[in-house]
């Protein structure tokens with residue numbers, strides 16, 4: 620193990636963040652092994668999402684579905700509903716697919732190598748390396764945004780991202796020890812999340828300060844450099860929120876493929892530059908003065924929301940009425956929940 624890795628592990632032994640899916644360095648020393656199910660679940664949830672946002676979801680999921688065999692038998696709609704708000708909904712669909720492969724084809728045991736893990740649905744190179752390292756102590760190099768930032772600063776790399784990815788990965792690989800690689804992977808992430816933070820690195824508390832080139836040269840806060848991002852286009856759309864006299868709401872489950880795939884939502888138009896109105900049922904639609912603004916990875920969205928109270932016999936040609944007792948706004952993805960929040964104000968004003 621390099622002196623750098625050893626220094627960082629010593630720091631981690633004193634400063635490791637507590638997370639509900641983690642085994643502390645002290646427990647690990649006592650022989651406690653991480654549960655691969657919990658590591659896998661946390662890593663899938665953490666793709667594109669912060670630890671703070673994930674923690675509550677993780678606790679609910681593991682209470683409802685404490686192991687992979689139970690999750691594999693879960694109802695799709697229940698899992699999608701619990702995932703609502705975490706975003707990137709393809710992850711939830713792949714989560715279920717993966718749980719079913721592990722339960723049905725692998726006897727409930729996750730593969731313990733990066734290659735084996737990569738064969739699972741929804742597990743890409745990063746997630747496979749993270750699970751192999753954290754759950755099975757394989758000497759894999761795990762490179763997330765935190766690790767890229769720390770490596771760029773430690774070695775004073777000025778090549779902008781994403782071009783610098785390979786170089787930063789190789790630098791991270793050269794430091795990965797074969798002893799305690801799981802703790803080491805979590806240690807670099809913790810260093811990036813708590814000390815070597817994007818805006819104000821606390822170099823005075825950093826175990827790597829004596830050898831950090833970015834700190835010595837005063838360039839750390841400017842690193843890593845990034846190619847300027849292309850501006851995102853804006854798309855527009857209409858959503859229609861219909862409420863029946865008995866409180867039932869008109870909803871539709873979105874097709875599995877595509878954005879918000881498999882999630883519940885309000886029926887409406889396509890999202891494009893100039894969408895056509897697409898009411899799902901005959902009604903006296905009232906357009907709300909406020910619009911929903913939401914940003915996806917590749918575009919901004921402006922949704923015009925229309926609401927209507929419809930009679931008992933209304934026959935929609937899109938979506939179906941969900942009884943009030945069954946409809947949980949928390950099952951909606953964030954963009955649809957924003958629309959519901961606007962509509963709820965309107966319905967309450969109409970009372």
Ligand code: SF4
Nearest residue numbers: 815822825828831839
């Ligand atoms: S010394 Fe400062 S810039 Fe260098 S790795 Fe530590 S926190 Fe980051």
